[in-house]
Amino acid sequence: MALTIGLTGGIASGKSTVANMLKEWNIPVVDADRIAREAVNVGEEAYVRIVETFGKDILQKNGEIDRAKLGALIFHDEEKRNQLNAIVHPAVRKKMLEQRDEILQKNPVVVLDIPLLFESNLTHFVDKIIVVYVDDAIQLERLMKRNGFSQEEALARIHSQMPLSEKKVYADAVIDNNGTIDQTRQQLLTILSEWDVL
Numbered sequence: 001m002a003l004t005i006g007l008t009g010g011i012a013s014g015k016s017t018v019a020n021m022l023k024e025w026n027i028p029v030v031d032a033d034r035i036a037r038e039a040v041n042v043g044e045e046a047y048v049r050i051v052e053t054f055g056k057d058i059l060q061k062n063g064e065i066d067r068a069k070l071g072a073l074i075f076h077d078e079e080k081r082n083q084l085n086a087i088v089h090p091a092v093r094k095k096m097l098e099q100r101d102e103i104l105q106k107n108p109v110v111v112l113d114i115p116l117l118f119e120s121n122l123t124h125f126v127d128k129i130i131v132v133y134v135d136d137a138i139q140l141e142r143l144m145k146r147n148g149f150s151q152e153e154a155l156a157r158i159h160s161q162m163p164l165s166e167k168k169v170y171a172d173a174v175i176d177n178n179g180t181i182d183q184t185r186q187q188l189l190t191i192l193s194e195w196d197v198l
């Protein structure tokens with residue numbers, strides 16, 4: 001029987017790390033962040049609407065969206081963030097569901113890696129939910145390190161999402177990613193074997 005698993009968590013909590021393990025085991029993963037990046041390529045409908053809404057100041061010299069600039073804008077302003085979400089999310093949802101359906105024609109299982117699974121009310125599109133969890137301090141530390149953000153920049157991003165402690169409550173399974181990568185892999189293996197995926 002077909003199974004759609006939602007993989008979520010907070011920014012820099014370790015979703016991509018878990019998604020990479022799944023891919024190594026040949027479990028197909030649909031990556032919402034990647035689809036969102038493709039949706040705003042030059043010339044796409046969402047690109048045009050973003051330029052109309054936020055102006056040409058958020059473009060690089062070559063015409064592509066300056067993601068750092070747009071990020072600095074929307075992670076500090078909820079209204080602007082909602083405007084951007086309203087432009088990008090419908091396109092992402094459509095593409096993601098198309099990819100899910102295509103994969104399920106050939107595979108019994110698909111994983112949708114969606115950072116904003118709860119925030120965007122997408123839970124009804126998945127059968128089971130895995131939340132990748134880390135403590136606040138570790139999330140902040142890993143995000144600052146990975147992106148070279150100041151504490152203020154990192155906190156703005158973290159606070160634009162539902163708290164991880166809340167996401168944990170709605171999960172069918174929680175991976176505690178505070179420890180080593182190996183400990184995370186073990187937890188993932190246990191969950192997948194309980195769900196008869198591996």
Ligand SMILES: CC(C)(COP(=O)(O)OP(=O)(O)OC[C@H]1O[C@@H](n2cnc3c(N)ncnc32)[C@H](O)[C@@H]1O)[C@@H](O)C(=O)NCCC(=O)NCCS
Pocket residue numbers: 010011012032033036040066067068070071074081084085088089092114115116157160161
């Ligand atoms: C603001 C943008 C240009 C910043 O780009 P940047 O390359 O710095 O970040 P990237 O896209 O890799 O996202 C990194 C992480 O930020 C978080 N995040 C991104 N967008 C949002 C948002 N609108 N609200 C809350 N968190 C977000 C997610 O955890 C995501 O994994 C970009 O994130 C964007 O276009 N966001 C809107 C689309 C979106 O919601 N994407 C995420 C899920 S589909």
Ligand SMILES: Nc1ncnc2c1ncn2[C@@H]1O[C@H](COP(=O)(O)OP(=O)(O)OP(=O)(O)O)[C@@H](O)[C@H]1O
Pocket residue numbers: 009010011012013014015016017018033115142143146177178179180181184
């Ligand atoms: N168990 C771990 N131990 C140490 N570092 C880790 C661990 N898990 C992930 N990391 C590191 O933490 C950072 C965030 O992890 P990752 O990119 O997987 O998070 P993410 O949830 O996909 O982030 P985003 O929402 O921004 O896409 C990365 O630099 C990654 O290498």
